[in-house]
Amino acid sequence: xxxxxxxxxxxxxxxxxxxxxxxxxxxxxxxxxxxxxxxxxxxxxxxxxxxxxxxxxxxxxxxxxxxxxxxxxxxxxxxxxxxxxxxxxxxxxxxxxxxxxxxxxxxxxxxxxxxxxxxxxxxxxxxxxxxxxxxxxxxxxxxxxxxxxxxxxxxxxxxxxxxxxxxxxxxxxxxxxxxxxxxxxxxxxxxxxxxxxxxxxxxxxxxxxxxxxxxxxxxxxxxxxxxxxxxxxxxxxxxxxxxxxxxxxxxxxxxxxxxxxxxxxxxxxxxxxxxxxxxxxxxxxxxxxxxxxxxxxxxxxxxxxxxxxxxxxxxxxxxxxxxxxxxxxxxxxxx
Amino acid sequence: xxxxxxxxxxxxxxxxxxxxxxxxxxxxxxxxxxxxxxxxxxxxxxxxxxxxxxxxxxxxxxxxxxxxxxxxxxxxxxxxxxxxxxxxxxxxxxxxxxxxxxxxxxxxxxxxxxxxxxxxxxxxxxxxxxxxxxxxxxxxxxxxxxxxxxxxxxxxxxxxxxxxxxxxxxxxxxxxxxxxxxxxxxxxxxxxxxxxxxxxxxxxxxxxxxxxxxxxxxxxxxxxxxxxxxxxxxxxxxxxxxxxxxxxxxxxxxxxxxxxxxxxxxxxxxxxxxxxxxxxxxxxxxxxxxxxxxxxxxxxxxxxxxxxxxxxxxxxxxxxxxxxxxxxxxxxxxx
DNA sequence: TTGAAAGCGCTAACAC
DNA sequence: GTGTTAGCGCTTTCAA
Numbered sequence: 001x002x003x004x005x006x007x008x009x010x011x012x013x014x015x016x017x018x019x020x021x022x023x024x025x026x027x028x029x030x031x032x033x034x035x036x037x038x039x040x041x042x043x044x045x046x047x048x049x050x051x052x053x054x055x056x057x058x059x060x061x062x063x064x065x066x067x068x069x070x071x072x073x074x075x076x077x078x079x080x081x082x083x084x085x086x087x088x089x090x091x092x093x094x095x096x097x098x099x100x101x102x103x104x105x106x107x108x109x110x111x112x113x114x115x116x117x118x119x120x121x122x123x124x125x126x127x128x129x130x131x132x133x134x135x136x137x138x139x140x141x142x143x144x145x146x147x148x149x150x151x152x153x154x155x156x157x158x159x160x161x162x163x164x165x166x167x168x169x170x171x172x173x174x175x176x177x178x179x180x181x182x183x184x185x186x187x188x189x190x191x192x193x194x195x196x197x198x199x200x201x202x203x204x205x206x207x208x209x210x211x212x213x214x215x216x217x218x219x220x221x222x223x224x225x226x227x228x229x230x231x232x233x234x235x236x237x238x239x240x241x242x243x244x245x246x247x248x249x250x251x252x253x254x255x256x257x258x259x260x261x262x263x264x265x266x267x268x269x270x271x272x273x274x275x276x277x278x279x280x281x282x283x284x285x286x287x288x289x290x291x292x293x294x295x296x297x298x299x300x301x302x303x304x305x306x307x308x309x310x311x312x313x314x315x316x317x318x319x320x321x322x323x324x325x326x327x328x329x330x331x332x333x334x335x
Numbered sequence: 336x337x338x339x340x341x342x343x344x345x346x347x348x349x350x351x352x353x354x355x356x357x358x359x360x361x362x363x364x365x366x367x368x369x370x371x372x373x374x375x376x377x378x379x380x381x382x383x384x385x386x387x388x389x390x391x392x393x394x395x396x397x398x399x400x401x402x403x404x405x406x407x408x409x410x411x412x413x414x415x416x417x418x419x420x421x422x423x424x425x426x427x428x429x430x431x432x433x434x435x436x437x438x439x440x441x442x443x444x445x446x447x448x449x450x451x452x453x454x455x456x457x458x459x460x461x462x463x464x465x466x467x468x469x470x471x472x473x474x475x476x477x478x479x480x481x482x483x484x485x486x487x488x489x490x491x492x493x494x495x496x497x498x499x500x501x502x503x504x505x506x507x508x509x510x511x512x513x514x515x516x517x518x519x520x521x522x523x524x525x526x527x528x529x530x531x532x533x534x535x536x537x538x539x540x541x542x543x544x545x546x547x548x549x550x551x552x553x554x555x556x557x558x559x560x561x562x563x564x565x566x567x568x569x570x571x572x573x574x575x576x577x578x579x580x581x582x583x584x585x586x587x588x589x590x591x592x593x594x595x596x597x598x599x600x601x602x603x604x605x606x607x608x609x610x611x612x613x614x615x616x617x618x619x620x621x622x623x624x625x626x627x628x629x630x631x632x633x634x635x636x637x638x639x640x641x642x643x644x645x646x647x648x649x650x651x652x653x654x655x656x657x658x659x660x661x662x663x664x665x666x667x668x669x670x
Numbered sequence: 671t672t673g674a675a676a677g678c679g680c681t682a683a684c685a686c
Numbered sequence: 687g688t689g690t691t692a693g694c695g696c697t698t699t700c701a702a
Contacts, residue, residue: 019673051457056695059390059678087422094441106429106439122386147339259624286621289594354689391679394694
């Protein structure tokens with residue numbers, strides 16, 4: 001293995017018998033350089049496998065051609081992003097960013113500490129920030145948004161929000177879900193999810209609103225704080241069942257929680273949807289693959305990612321942008 | 336929104352009444368600077384929210400403190416990485432890389448063209464490459480590995496492989512799966528997967544080997560090229576069923592394909608596992624959440640990611656490394 | 671049309 | 687101990 005030294009622009013310049021200025025201009029497609037020479041230099045670079053060093057270029061130009069996708073993990077103690085929703089979002093964002101000729105820097109912030117956002121910005125590693133989920137960092141986001149423009153957040157519409165946000169109308173989505181369950185004749189509807197997470201909190205608001213509108217009294221025993229991912233959501237339902245709480249429906253704050261619940265119900269000998277109806281939230285890919293296929297509230301991830309990236313690039317160009325909250329959609333499948 | 340100018344080291348130096356050299360040394364924890372002064376400078380930087388500009392630092396130091404996670408998409412026409420296996424791998428790698436104080440640059444290569452790997456290297460955006468999946472780039476990887484050290488690939492053990500690889504013994508895994516099915520008394524075992532993908536090809540080898548060892552004649556009609564992700568895998572099984580091919584078991588090259596198959600079987604009125612047994616490959620998170628829970632071949636993603644990152648850092652430090660192929664494990668659940 | 675030279679923000683060899 | 691200075695690889699102003 002002979003580590004061959006990397007080429008620099010000066011090498012190409014020497015080979016071509018011109019200065020680095022000329023190479024730089026030629027590679028940038030500058031029409032000051034006559035086309036034949038330009039093409040000769042471009043061909044030479046290609047043949048030698050030379051590409052401009054982005055680190056040096058970035059320092060000079062004061063930009064990085066990179067977007068930082070950040071996942072703050074304030075609630076989730078476990079180190080992993082295991083929720084497929086986050087993972088799919090990362091994939092979609094990466095597609096959109098790549099499409100625009102930018103690179104993706106992926107950052108997970110395990111325990112957001114004072115100044116974490118400032119730090120990321122000062123590091124000068126990206127031209128803009130895409131934050132997936134507000135976690136428990138609503139105030140930190142507000143504080144930074146006043147002084148730093150190129151920032152777009154995926155999340156819910158919280159009061160006093162001053163940062164540009166893309167998301168779904170969580171309250172409306174939850175209402176859709178619970179109204180559907182009520183329409184099915186269900187009355188004992190459990191809510192599974194950690195309400196401290198902003199979006200889950202909004203979904204719980206929608207749940208409570210729909211119950212009230214349906215004339216159903218809220219039973220606090222039917223709310224179980226389930227984690228966003230991992231195994232613990234199994235325990236949520238198991239806890240309810242072992243406590244002897246009767247229920248005929250479950251509204252879960254995420255599809256993963258819903259799938260866990262279905263499994264726990266099945267293990268307890270309850271049939272879905274005959275004995276208990278279940279509705280999830282997200283319409284993650286696996287919701288379609290589970291059996292029975294999961295009824296859920298669809299968030300259009302593809303569109304969400306596109307909106308986020310569009311807004312971010314607008315903001316990078318100094319434009320002001322509004323937030324976008326998309327209408328959620330009930331996808332009735334078989335649970 | 337007042338875009339406040341970013342601080343540079345010179346600003347901190349002025350505030351502290353010292354030179355930038357001193358600040359640089361202090362921030363680096365250099366003991367040449369007396370501890371009180373060092374602490375004063377560190378405190379000042381913290382108070383001002385100053386962090387060293389990584390772009391400038393990287394140029395000077397000739398390193399980026401960044402690992403490039405690359406996903407070559409040679410087979411899959413669709414732009415998305417939708418297979419949860421890839422997505423989970425990205426998450427795990429990100430965890431391991433972050434743990435070591437490095438950043439993650441995520442790159443998807445949609446249609447790998449001549450010289451794509453050289454280009455990534457010449458871009459100088461990372462200190463090492465982690466390639467997820469060989470796709471159809473075995474030769475390109477071999478070619479580059481001779482001259483570029485810090486490169487580790489997730490994939491199968493192909494002949495003539497010269498690059499450092501981490502993966503699972505795909506042949507053994509497939510054998511495990513098919514032996515299990517044979518042990519269940521199954522004889523008409525279908526194989527679902529695109530054999531052009533290297534790992535799938537190896538899994539098919541194991542499938543054929545196990546059939547032979549079990550004294551079962553191979554029926555070519557039972558091999559259906561199913562895509563790695565997306566909906567098309569549904570069609571695979573549907574095609575078989577509509578063609579009137581009888582089968583009593585399915586070995587799928589991935590869990591996603593297996594889940595699609597289960598759904599197609601259910602829609603055709605066939606019960607899993609009563610009428611048809613199904614075994615997947617990967618043990619992706621959702622394999623546990625599906626109902627019935629999927630029997631599958633487990634690849635230890637956590638360990639795999641750890642091995643890849645460890646090997647990569649060893650190689651960054653100039654060490655030679657061996658490849659690692661882990662023993663797969665049959666996880667018997669209910670299909 | 672092309673090249674020389676300055677400078678992006680940082681680190682470290684060298685001088686004091 | 688601390689500061690001066692050179693230079694990492696590039697782009698672009700300025701001069702020719």
